[in-house]
Amino acid sequence: MRQLLVFGEREDAEEVAETLGEWFPGLGVPRVVRETLAGEDDAEDAQWLVVVEGLHEQALGQVDELVERYDGWREPE
Template sequence: MRQLLVFADRDDAEEAAETLGEWFPSLGVPRAVRETLAGEDDAEDAQWLVVLEGLDEAALAKVDELVERYEGWREAG
């Protein structure tokens, strides 16, 4: 199942993506992408996403800890 990791800050998203690539080499290095919220005109309100697929529940628990460090969250996509 696809997981979306959501961050407010680009640097946080990129650092988390790099860490995830180190922890789970089979993923490669996930990419941080910008998502503008519907109806938002201000680019400052954009969120940064890292998309993951193919991780089991144990790995996702570790991912959750990382995401919380950067004050982000995980959503099933």
Template sequence: MRQLLVFGEREDAEEVAEVLGEQFPGLGVPRVVRETLAGEDDAEDAQWLVVLEGLDEGSLAKVDELVERYEGWREAE
């Protein structure tokens, strides 16, 4: 199942992606993508996503802890 880690700041998303790449080397460095919020005209109102694929359920608690430190959240897709 694909996991989306959502952050308000690009720097936070990039740092989390780097840390996850180190903690879970089998995944490689996760992709960071920008998502514009529906109905928003201001380009500043975008979220930054870290896309994780291939992560086992046992690792999600570790991921959640890291995401919370950066004031983000995780969504399963």
């Protein structure tokens, strides 16, 4: 199942992606993508997503703790 980790800052998303790549080397480094909020013209209102595929259910608690440290959240897709 794919997980989307959502952050307000690009740097936070990149740090989390690198950390997850270290914690779960079999997954590689997850992609970081920019998502503009619907209806928003201001580029400052974009969210940054870390796209993670292949995580085991047991790892989600650990991932949630990491994401919360960076004021983000996880959305299963």
